[in-house]
Amino acid sequence: MKSSERILTHAIRIAGSSSILFVLLIFVFLVREGLPALGEVSLSDLFSTRWYPIEDLYGILPLISGSLVVTLSSILFALPLGVGTAIYIGEIAPPKVKEILKPAVEIMAGIPSVVLGFIGIQALSPFLRVFLNLPTGLTALSGSVLLALIAIPSIVSIAEDALYAVPGSYRDAAYAVGATQWQTIWGVVLPAARSGLLTAVMLGVGRSLGETMAVMMVTGNAPTLFAGLDSLIMPVRTMTATIASEMGEVASGSVHYHVLFFIGILLFIISLIINVSSSSFRVKSKQEKGQVTS
Amino acid sequence: MIPEFQPSKPFLALSRQNAQKVGFMGIRLISLITVLPILGIVIYIVFKGLGTINWEFLSAMPRDGMRAGGILPAIVGTFYLMIGTALFSIPLGIAAGIYLAEYASDNLWTRGIRIAIISLGGVPSVVYGLFGLGLFVLFFKFGISILSASLTLSIMTLPVIISTCEEALRSVPYRFRVVGISLGGTQWQTIRRVILPQALPGILTGIILGLERAVGETAPILFTGATFFLPHLPSSPMDATMALPYHIYVISTQVPGMPAGIQYGTVLVLLAFVLGMNLIASLIRSRARARRQW
Numbered sequence: 001m002k003s004s005e006r007i008l009t010h011a012i013r014i015a016g017s018s019s020i021l022f023v024l025l026i027f028v029f030l031v032r033e034g035l036p037a038l039g040e041v042s043l044s045d046l047f048s049t050r051w052y053p054i055e056d057l058y059g060i061l062p063l064i065s066g067s068l069v070v071t072l073s074s075i076l077f078a079l080p081l082g083v084g085t086a087i088y089i090g091e092i093a094p095p096k097v098k099e100i101l102k103p104a105v106e107i108m109a110g111i112p113s114v115v116l117g118f119i120g121i122q123a124l125s126p127f128l129r130v131f132l133n134l135p136t137g138l139t140a141l142s143g144s145v146l147l148a149l150i151a152i153p154s155i156v157s158i159a160e161d162a163l164y165a166v167p168g169s170y171r172d173a174a175y176a177v178g179a180t181q182w183q184t185i186w187g188v189v190l191p192a193a194r195s196g197l198l199t200a201v202m203l204g205v206g207r208s209l210g211e212t213m214a215v216m217m218v219t220g221n222a223p224t225l226f227a228g229l230d231s232l233i234m235p236v237r238t239m240t241a242t243i244a245s246e247m248g249e250v251a252s253g254s255v256h257y258h259v260l261f262f263i264g265i266l267l268f269i270i271s272l273i274i275n276v277s278s279s280s281f282r283v284k285s286k287q288e289k290g291q292v293t294s
Numbered sequence: 295m296i297p298e299f300q301p302s303k304p305f306l307a308l309s310r311q312n313a314q315k316v317g318f319m320g321i322r323l324i325s326l327i328t329v330l331p332i333l334g335i336v337i338y339i340v341f342k343g344l345g346t347i348n349w350e351f352l353s354a355m356p357r358d359g360m361r362a363g364g365i366l367p368a369i370v371g372t373f374y375l376m377i378g379t380a381l382f383s384i385p386l387g388i389a390a391g392i393y394l395a396e397y398a399s400d401n402l403w404t405r406g407i408r409i410a411i412i413s414l415g416g417v418p419s420v421v422y423g424l425f426g427l428g429l430f431v432l433f434f435k436f437g438i439s440i441l442s443a444s445l446t447l448s449i450m451t452l453p454v455i456i457s458t459c460e461e462a463l464r465s466v467p468y469r470f471r472v473v474g475i476s477l478g479g480t481q482w483q484t485i486r487r488v489i490l491p492q493a494l495p496g497i498l499t500g501i502i503l504g505l506e507r508a509v510g511e512t513a514p515i516l517f518t519g520a521t522f523f524l525p526h527l528p529s530s531p532m533d534a535t536m537a538l539p540y541h542i543y544v545i546s547t548q549v550p551g552m553p554a555g556i557q558y559g560t561v562l563v564l565l566a567f568v569l570g571m572n573l574i575a576s577l578i579r580s581r582a583r584a585r586r587q588w
Binding site for chain 2: 002005008009011012013015016017018019020022023025026029030032033080081082084085087088089092093101103104105106107108110111112113114115116117118119121122123149152156180181182183185186203206209210211212213217240243244247248252260261264267268271272274275276279
């Protein structure tokens with residue numbers, strides 16, 4: 001082997017491992033800037049119910065509540081729409097319709113969240129305000145509708161993989177005992193694909209939880225605790241939106257700055273748990289796909 | 295033992311054939327509800343924004359607190375960020391993809407790399423912003439600059455490029471490698487002269503899709519490189535820059551009395567950017583598929 005080739009091979013090996021380095025770096029720098037918050041604000045103050053940094057009140061519960069409300073309600077829209085669309089694309093649609101639907105979902109995935117936020121301000125929230133007769137259209141509901149649009153493409157693509165991974169022999173067996181196509185989908189394919197479908201939903205939750213711009217622009221940004229279903233039509237503020245809207249104005253090294261990084265640590269850990277726990281399905285389906293298709 | 299066949303419960307007491315009709319109808323309706331809003335949004339933005347687009351809008355500096363003139367600095371800034379991101383993420387992403395597809399054996403370390411890539415893909419965009427602020431802006435003292443923002447966006451883009459690159463390489467049949475080696479080529483020569491050219495369209499598609507995501511992102515550049523207004527174009531990588539997504543955020547939430555025409559025009563320019571890249575990626579993919587001989 002020539003020495004230049006040996007050097008190149010080494011470089012490729014190092015580059016191959018770079019992802020591990022970056023995940024560690026992200027964690028280290030979040031901790032470096034965020035952990036001091038625990039020394040400056042007591043845990044009971046941190047996990048209290050009022051977020052009002054001007055008066056040194058750093059209770060992050062309303063922000064966690066805001067993120068949960070917006071995320072979970074968005075999944076209520078995104079789950080049936082995303083899985084339904086995946087069933088249509090994967091099991092039912094004729095090839096020509098498929099050729100239109102798949103790029104449409106891709107376009108959906110490509111639209112920047114700031115554009116959806118803009119449409120949210122211009123069209124969605126005025127509509128919701130008039131339609132539901134509210135004082136303001138900037139509510140948790142507006143945020144969750146936009147988040148559903150953002151979560152749907154990833155749910156569709158993973159759910160499609162999950163359906164694709166169900167062996168054809170299962171379908172053949174169902175047809176052979178006289179089941180209709182619908183009975184086969186409902187009674188055989190969906191149950192067989194359930195772990196993959198669960199992964200799709202979890203990743204949808206991850207996408208929604210981490211989304212920033214669209215949510216920040218349409219949810220009205222009032223840090224309030226969830227208090228019944230009415231909270232859906234009132235302004236909320238999520239963890240991501242808090243970081244994005246306040247980080248620009250804080251002095252680096254201040255308590256406020258450290259607390260914002262601390263919220264970043266929480267977001268990082270939650271997204272890590274969601275993605276790693278769903279990774280076993282995705283790695284497997286990717287390997288199988290790599291052998292048979294494209 | 296053969297499991298006993300259990301007929302699925304009747305669906306709303308319909309006959310199986312009618313249940314199928316109703317079920318399919320529902321799934322078709324769901325797909326329509328999923329796809330229509332996105333197509334509606336795209337058409338609406340084109341319709342409302344097209345009137346603003348002219349040469350002056352694309353080539354002039356903003357005037358009157360951005361309420362008149364053009365958006366040149368935002369367009370140029372987005373170009374710079376895209377080029378900066380490409381410079382870092384393409385070589386690293388391709389090298390890591392080559393490592394995973396051609397060199398890595400299936401062991402614990404490789405599995406760690408895969409989990410790291412999946413984790414990187416799930417980190418919320420605003421957390422990338424925090425990380426970039428901590429590492430590039432403050433620790434490396436690059437300041438709020440094109441360099442810091444590009445590096446941050448590169449790491450965010452990396453998982454997309456690595457996975458698509460690996461998939462493209464894996465889809466090249468094994469016999470190509472056997473032939474390369476049997477003709478006396480080294481492993482690297484085989485990769486460089488046989489495998490990479492075959493996988494090139496797939497790799498290109500992945501790069502474009504990765505950069506498309508970077509171009510549309512706002513949260514990662516909020517505290518690492520974006521600035522509200524710049525009276526001149528950035529002249530070095532150490533300058534802060536305006537960028538289309540951040541500009542849309544600013545003019546739709548921070549500037550009172552903003553003419554709607556300029557807002558929709560700016561959104562249309564970003565959308566054209568992003569969807570144009572999407573279109574190029576699909577063209578490359580379909581052309582490659584048509585020409586491929588294996």
